[in-house]
Amino acid sequence: MPFKKLDIFNSEQSYKAELKKELKKLDASLSEFHYYDQVALNGAPQTILVVGETAAPLLKELKAKAKTHAVGRCFVEDGTLKLSPVKGKILEKNLKPVMKGTQFAYKIVDADVDAGGADSADGKFEKRLQAVVSRFDKIKGKITDEERKELRILFGQIEEQKDSAVDKAAAILSKLNTRMEELIGLIGGGSEASREEVNAKTRLKATTARFDKVKGKIMDDERKALRQHFAAVVEHFKKGEWADGQKRLEQLDKEMVGYVKEALASESLIQNFSSEFIVLRASA
Numbered sequence: 001m002p003f004k005k006l007d008i009f010n011s012e013q014s015y016k017a018e019l020k021k022e023l024k025k026l027d028a029s030l031s032e033f034h035y036y037d038q039v040a041l042n043g044a045p046q047t048i049l050v051v052g053e054t055a056a057p058l059l060k061e062l063k064a065k066a067k068t069h070a071v072g073r074c075f076v077e078d079g080t081l082k083l084s085p086v087k088g089k090i091l092e093k094n095l096k097p098v099m100k101g102t103q104f105a106y107k108i109v110d111a112d113v114d115a116g117g118a119d120s121a122d123g124k125f126e127k128r129l130q131a132v133v134s135r136f137d138k139i140k141g142k143i144t145d146e147e148r149k150e151l152r153i154l155f156g157q158i159e160e161q162k163d164s165a166v167d168k169a170a171a172i173l174s175k176l177n178t179r180m181e182e183l184i185g186l187i188g189g190g191s192e193a194s195r196e197e198v199n200a201k202t203r204l205k206a207t208t209a210r211f212d213k214v215k216g217k218i219m220d221d222e223r224k225a226l227r228q229h230f231a232a233v234v235e236h237f238k239k240g241e242w243a244d245g246q247k248r249l250e251q252l253d254k255e256m257v258g259y260v261k262e263a264l265a266s267e268s269l270i271q272n273f274s275s276e277f278i279v280l281r282a283s284a
Contacts, residue, residue, distance in 0.1 A: 003054040026076040029131040033074040036066035047094040080105040200242040
């Protein structure tokens with residue numbers, strides 16, 4: 001996660017070097033971008049573009065210092081960075097000096113369905129779909145059974161729509177890709193991640209695995225309560241609040257152990273009752 005701290009923008013040279021490095025990592029797969037205009041830094045307003053995985057606290061700081069903000073999807077095709085804003089507006093006259101020296105051209109496109117490389121809309125959609133399928137193959141072993149099921153349902157809906165309604169299929173694909181990015185953010189990390197982040201995400205993975213093993217043994221309302229904890233952990237992770245996420249996971253684990261103990265005790269009582277009932281019938 002190269003874009004982690006505000007000091008990377010202290011000099012144009014350090015910022016451009018980092019931006020260029022991140023641009024080289026992009027391909028036809030959709031990534032996220034954030035665009036900030038008139039950011040109050042170093043005594044003069046400046047325009048900032050960040051692409052790829054970026055620390056949530058940094059995004060929050062930049063947004064607070066910027067006059068306008070845009071966010072959306074981006075990809076690289078034939079050396080051109082294509083930006084598709086989902087929210088907000090990009091001023092091309094301000095983006096031009098940011099991209100100068102990166103060795104990448106740029107283009108603002110109306111819809112992220114343009115991701116791909118083929119000339120036809122169908123060809124572009126198919127190439128984008130294959131890129132998302134490839135991402136799914138990389139993460140499917142690291143997510144829960146329910147999360148895999150959730151993504152596969154969306155893939156099924158895409159298959160149903162893509163031959164007759166490519167626009168609907170593209171909308172579902174955008175939803176699927178956004179959801180995968182959320183999951184990748186939870187299971188990610190890498191060499192740039194802090195020790196606190198790695199520990200928190202490792203703990204989440206272990207807790208999720210335990211939940212998968214016991215969820216069939218506990219009550220519906222108990223599963224619902226645990227899932228609310230998981231949702232809170234996700235929100236902490238999005239904000240880079242790793243310590244708070246760890247504390248919520250500890251609470252989740254403690255409650256989960258309690259639910260399982262109650263379930264096992266109830267199961268034991270039922271088994272004892274059944275055994276006694278069989279003995280009574282045999283002696284009757």
